[in-house]
Amino acid sequence: MQLWQNLPFAMILLPLASASLTSILKGKAARRAALTVISLVTLMAAAFVPLMQGYGGSYTFMMGHFPAPWGNEIRAGMLEALTALCFALVMLFSVLGGLKDIERDILLDRQNLYFVMCELTTAALMAQVFTNDVFTGYVFLEIMTIAACALISARTKGRTLVAATRYMIMNLVGSGLFLLGLTLLYDLTGHLLMSNIQEKIVALSATGKYQQPLTMVIALVTIGLGIKSALFPFHTWVPDAYSSSTPTSSAILSSLISKGYIFLLIKFYYRVFGLREVANTQVEDVLLVFGAAGAVIGSVLAIRQLDIRRMIAYSSVAQIGYIYMAIGLGTQSGMTAALFQLMAHAICKSLLFIATGGLCAASHDKRSFPSLRGAAYRHPAAGAAFVVGALSMIGIPFLSGFAVKLAYAEAAVLWGGPRMITVLSVLAVSTMLNAVYFGRTVVTLFRLREEQIPQQQKWHGGPCFVLSCAALSLLTFILGLAADPVLAAIRSGLEMFS
Amino acid sequence: MGNLFNNYEEACAIILFGIGFTTLLLHRNMIKKIIGFSMMDSAIYLFLAAKGYIAGRKAPIVVDGVQSMEAYINPVPAGLVLTGIVVSVSVTALMLALTVRLYRRYHTLDIDEITMQARREEA
Numbered sequence: 001m002q003l004w005q006n007l008p009f010a011m012i013l014l015p016l017a018s019a020s021l022t023s024i025l026k027g028k029a030a031r032r033a034a035l036t037v038i039s040l041v042t043l044m045a046a047a048f049v050p051l052m053q054g055y056g057g058s059y060t061f062m063m064g065h066f067p068a069p070w071g072n073e074i075r076a077g078m079l080e081a082l083t084a085l086c087f088a089l090v091m092l093f094s095v096l097g098g099l100k101d102i103e104r105d106i107l108l109d110r111q112n113l114y115f116v117m118c119e120l121t122t123a124a125l126m127a128q129v130f131t132n133d134v135f136t137g138y139v140f141l142e143i144m145t146i147a148a149c150a151l152i153s154a155r156t157k158g159r160t161l162v163a164a165t166r167y168m169i170m171n172l173v174g175s176g177l178f179l180l181g182l183t184l185l186y187d188l189t190g191h192l193l194m195s196n197i198q199e200k201i202v203a204l205s206a207t208g209k210y211q212q213p214l215t216m217v218i219a220l221v222t223i224g225l226g227i228k229s230a231l232f233p234f235h236t237w238v239p240d241a242y243s244s245s246t247p248t249s250s251a252i253l254s255s256l257i258s259k260g261y262i263f264l265l266i267k268f269y270y271r272v273f274g275l276r277e278v279a280n281t282q283v284e285d286v287l288l289v290f291g292a293a294g295a296v297i298g299s300v301l302a303i304r305q306l307d308i309r310r311m312i313a314y315s316s317v318a319q320i321g322y323i324y325m326a327i328g329l330g331t332q333s334g335m336t337a338a339l340f341q342l343m344a345h346a347i348c349k350s351l352l353f354i355a356t357g358g359l360c361a362a363s364h365d366k367r368s369f370p371s372l373r374g375a376a377y378r379h380p381a382a383g384a385a386f387v388v389g390a391l392s393m394i395g396i397p398f399l400s401g402f403a404v405k406l407a408y409a410e411a412a413v414l415w416g417g418p419r420m421i422t423v424l425s426v427l428a429v430s431t432m433l434n435a436v437y438f439g440r441t442v443v444t445l446f447r448l449r450e451e452q453i454p455q456q457q458k459w460h461g462g463p464c465f466v467l468s469c470a471a472l473s474l475l476t477f478i479l480g481l482a483a484d485p486v487l488a489a490i491r492s493g494l495e496m497f498s
Numbered sequence: 499m500g501n502l503f504n505n506y507e508e509a510c511a512i513i514l515f516g517i518g519f520t521t522l523l524l525h526r527n528m529i530k531k532i533i534g535f536s537m538m539d540s541a542i543y544l545f546l547a548a549k550g551y552i553a554g555r556k557a558p559i560v561v562d563g564v565q566s567m568e569a570y571i572n573p574v575p576a577g578l579v580l581t582g583i584v585v586s587v588s589v590t591a592l593m594l595a596l597t598v599r600l601y602r603r604y605h606t607l608d609i610d611e612i613t614m615q616a617r618r619e620e621a
Contacts, residue, residue: 135578142585146592153596159616161603165596166613169531172589173523176538179582180515183542186578187549 007048008076008130009061011041011084016123023116030112031099034119038095041122042088045081052081053489058496060132060195073193075132079339079493082486083263084129086343089475090255090350091122097354097468098248100461101361105155105246114154120147121252128260132194134182134272137264141178145171145228148257151249152241163240170237171228178224185217185272194271205277214273215281221268222283229261231287231324232294235317239305242313243367247357250309251350254316259346262323266335269327270497279330288328288419292426294321299433307367308360311437312352315393318430319345325426326408329419332494333411339490340407344392344400344479351472352389354465358382359445362459369444376445379459383445385469390438392476395431400476403483405431507548514541528597528607532590539586543579550575 018037022030058077066072095118106114124144131137145168153164186192188210189200204210227234242250269278278284298318305311323345326338356367362379363371376383392399405427412423460466479486502509514537521534550572558573597607604612 135581139581139585142589146588149592149596153599159620161596161600162613162616165528165600165609168589168593168596169522172535172538172593173519176515176519176522176535176542179539179542180545183546183549183578186546186575192574 004048004051005059005061005076007044007051008074008080008084008126009063011044011048011088011126012074012123012130014123015041015119015126019116019119019123022112022119025112027108027111030115034115035092035095037119038088038092038122041126042085042092045085045088048076049081049085052076052078068193069191069196072136073132074130075194076130077493077496078489079497080129082489082493083339083343084126086346087125087129087256087259088122090346090472091118091125091252093468093471094248094251094255094350094354096464097350097472098246098251098357099464101247101357104361105157107156110154113150117147117150117154118248118252120144121151121257125256125260128264132271133192134185134194134197134268135192137267138175138179138182141228141261141264142175144257144260145175148253151252152245154249155244155246158244159240160244163237163244166237167241170234174224174227174234176224177220177227181217181220181224184213184220188213188217194267197272198274201273201277205280214277218273218278218281218283222265222287225261225265225268226287226290226324229258229265230317230320232290232297232317232321235294235298235320238317239310239313242316242353243307243309247353250313251353254313254353255346255348255350258316258320259342262320262327262338262342266327266339267497270335270494275330284328284330286328287324288422291321291324291326291328292422294318295325295426295430296321296433299430299437303433303437306369308356308369308372308441309353309367311441312349312356315352315434315437316349318434319349319393322404322408322430325423326411329411329415329423331411331415332491333407333414335494336487336490337404337407337411339494340479340483340487341404343486344404344476347472347475347479348389348392348400351385351469351476352393354468354472355382355385355389358459358461358465358469359386361461369441373444374446374448377448379461381461381466381469382459385473386445387442388473388476390442392480393438394435398477398480400479400483403480407483407487508545511541511545511548514538514544526608526610528593528600528609531609532593532597535593536586536590539582543582546575546579546582 015037018033022033025033061074063072120143124140127140128137149164149168152167153160189197191197191200230238242254295318298314298321302311302314323338323341326334358379359372359375359382360367363375392401395401395405408427412420518534518538518541522531522538525531552571555571556569558570600612601607604615606612
């Protein structure tokens with residue numbers, strides 16, 4: 001056991017401990033503390049990836065000196081390291097990019113609490129990525145839900161309260177189903193650690209007993225996490241929650257919190273049930289159908305929106321549908337594509353939400369398309385960032401969106417048959433739809449009428465905003481240009497996973 | 499049918515879960531929604547506790563020096579129930595706080611009415 005193997009534990013514990021300290025600090029100090037802690041977590045995650053690569057395997061970390069079947073465990077492999085790095089980076093730049101908006105949107109004496117919630121979300125995300133214990137997964141999932149609710153309702157203007165309430169109701173339904181699934185799973189197997197549960201499940205399916213309860217468990221866990229991550233028919237809470245909160249909250253919600261749930265689901269499929277058991281229940285077909293439907297319908301709904309933030313929110317629904325569609329392929333290459341899309345979309349969506357925050361700030365806080373006309377001239381940094389994000393969403397080469405679509409097409413062709421046709425046609429249709437609404441938005445942002453040419457002040461958004469836009473755009477480019485090493489790393493991580 | 503009667507605790511728990519679930523999802527009154535949520539979670543704890551109990555054994559607290567495993571029931575479900583209760587208490591508190599804020603702003607507890615008012619406000 002080497003010293004660096006403590007890193008995942010530190011990545012969870014540091015934000016968790018600092019969150020309780022931050023709650024007694026005042027606004028500015030709380031902000032500094034939160035930013036320091038999140039940067040530290042990012043640094044640790046960045047150091048952890050090469051260390052894991054050098055180690056070339058996965059390891060489990062015992063918590064509190066209780067050995068395996070009883071104690072709590074953390075597990076780390078290549079995939080966890082990569083996901084943790086992606087989540088930490090997105091978290092850092094989402095908070096940095098939205099600092100100005102946080103100052104304007106949230107009451108001064110409450111701002112420290114907002115940063116507490118950011119830290120709690122970081123801790124919960126890291127815990128979900130690294131945990132090897134299903135019940136720990138549940139507890140941190142609830143912490144994340146509570147923090148998310150606070151992140152939405154932190155802004156006092158607009159309909160954030162209603163949005164937060166609807167968010168909570170749907171999420172409580174989801175966690176109720178998930179908890180019921182875990183309870184049944186514990187009754188069936190008598191274990192809480194993922195690896196032990198899987199051993200028992202393999203033994204159970206060999207005897208052929210308890211197949212119905214097992215199917216029920218898989219269904220409950222899938223539906224519970226599906227509701228929480230806004231899978232298509234359960235997406236009704238998304239537009240309000242993503243569009244009325246402050247930009248940082250929208251970025252965190254759409255690119256991190258929903259992704260945390262999906263990562264947990266993939267982890268359950270691989271490490272708890274095992275892919276073969278999941279394939280027996282045909283839950284993948286259901287995910288494929290709902291994912292494909294979500295990808296198309298989310299885009300269609302996005303076209304109809306008049307509010308730019310709601311449009312991006314519906315585009316999130318479409319992209320989540322994409323991820324589930326690839327999970328629904330049920331193959332190794334499908335899962336690789338799903339995880340790559342998970343990372344690419346996390347980066348791209350937070351870039352779009354942060355950039356939109358800047359564009360709206362430069363347009364008198366209006367969010368309808370007519371009032372955003374020419375906003376890219378008023379706020380060049382935000383305009384450029386939005387263009388990068390939009391082009392990536394459409395799938396222009398050299399950007400992450402293109403690499404994702406390529407990975408999807410490859411995964412689909414490898415599988416063949418009706419699933420290939422479904423995935424390829426959904427790819428084609430949704431790319432067109434994406435081009436329609438993101439193209440229209442970009443044109444609007446750069447369209448000026450003569451009398452409107454603003455000689456007024458130009459917005460800069462401050463160094464933090466520019467830095468976070470530049471960093472997220474750069475990451476979008478990196479994922480697009482260096483897709484192969486990332487995909488290879490994900491593949492090797494998945495092999496360690498099962 | 500016989501199975502249902504033999505496992506009446508589990509059957510009860512699932513029925514309660516269903517009642518709580520539908521109340522949380524479908525009822526218009528915020529307070530009743532929260533009650534539904536509490537019922538749903540309590541039903542799961544009942545299920546866990548029922549599953550963790552082994553007839554004829556005692557609570558896992560060592561008394562009179564009896565150390566044998568056969569004397570006690572499984573302590574893990576009780577631990578899970580405790581953790582779960584902590585989670586659901588905090589969620590309930592959060593929901594109640596949200597309800598207070600909603601009531602102060604919209605003067606009603608009806609979620610449909612609140613949504614309508616919020617929409618009108620925005621327009």
